[in-house]
Amino acid sequence: EVQLVESGGGLVQPGGSLRLSCAASGFTFSSYEMNWVRQAPGKGPEWVSYINSGGITIYYADSVKGRFTISRDNAKNSLFLQMNSLRADDSAVYYCAREAARNSLDYWGQGILVTVSS
Amino acid sequence: IQLTQSPSFLSASVGDRVTITCRASQGISSYLAWYQQKPGKAPKLLIYAASTLQSGVPSSFSGSGSGTEFTLTISSLQPEDFATYYCQQLNSYPRTFGGGTKVEIK
Numbered sequence: 001e002v003q004l005v006e007s008g009g010g011l012v013q014p015g016g017s018l019r020l021s022c023a024a025s026g027f028t029f030s031s032y033e034m035n036w037v038r039q040a041p042g043k044g045p046e047w048v049s050y051i052n053s054g055g056i057t058i059y060y061a062d063s064v065k066g067r068f069t070i071s072r073d074n075a076k077n078s079l080f081l082q083m084n085s086l087r088a089d090d091s092a093v094y095y096c097a098r099e100a101a102r103n104s105l106d107y108w109g110q111g112i113l114v115t116v117s118s
Numbered sequence: 119i120q121l122t123q124s125p126s127f128l129s130a131s132v133g134d135r136v137t138i139t140c141r142a143s144q145g146i147s148s149y150l151a152w153y154q155q156k157p158g159k160a161p162k163l164l165i166y167a168a169s170t171l172q173s174g175v176p177s178s179f180s181g182s183g184s185g186t187e188f189t190l191t192i193s194s195l196q197p198e199d200f201a202t203y204y205c206q207q208l209n210s211y212p213r214t215f216g217g218g219t220k221v222e223i224k
Contacts, residue, residue, distance in 0.1 A: 035213070044204055045153075045161060047213040059211040095160055102208050104151035104166035111160055 009112035022096030140205035
């Protein structure tokens with residue numbers, strides 16, 4: 001069974017940092033592209049970042065470029081999102097999601113809440 | 119690429135046929151997916167490549183379209199289908215989502 005489990009969220013002050021992790025199981029993690037998607041309260045999903053299976057090709061939303069860094073450790077079946085210079089509008093539930101051959105995000109984690117507030 | 123969903127809100131009864139439209143600001147071939155989301159849950163994939171039903175999704179769901187105009191149809195609305203539906207384009211980055219369509223019980 002495919003499972004994605006996020007961790008590392010919480011309350012952080014504006015300007016602070018957090019590192020999200022996503023533990024993958026039930027599939028060959030190193031063969032799949034992965035994404036981070038976030039959803040602010042009462043809003044629709046917002047795509048945040050993409051990383052290819054080898055960790056070489058990476059894309060970011062303009063809203064997080066230069067502040068967030070996506071990475072992966074295929075040996076540990078883990079995906080990461082380093083978030084720096086956090087702002088109030090970064091507050092959201094963050095999901096990691098597996099990408100299926102540029103067709104869809106076919107599996108999602110349960111999400112982890114990040115709250116940026118003083 | 120902007121995705122515009124319509125309507126943003128829909129009130130319907132059990133058994134109704136429901137159609138949701140997603141329009142892209144430029145052509146995206148068939149790189150479109152549809153998701154269903156219920157409160158407090160992650161989005162769930164329904165349709166990929168514009169018209170292919172994800173495994174395990176009821177056949178009452180169908181998708182069509184290519185280029186800039188796409189539709190999600192629920193042929194006979196069931197109680198468990200009341201949710202919010204989103205389209206997403208995977209043609210290019212950033213991978214944008216539509217604004218959502220909330221389907222509520224009439």
